[in-house]
Amino acid sequence: MKAKYDFSKGQRGKFYKPKAVFNLPIYSEKDRDDCIYKLASERYKLKLRRTRK
DSSP: OOSOOOOTTOOTTTTOOTTOOOOOOOOOOHHHHHHHHHHHHHHHTOOOOOSOO
């Protein structure tokens, strides 16, 4: 890696996709998953799509 990078010509939001779906490789027990999804959807007013049953 370089010691310093030049971001002066960067564009903010160039790759922003508001409908992107992230599948993070974090696994836990189903009851914990349910709790996390519930809290996240309430806090951030999200409609989350479950990928695991």
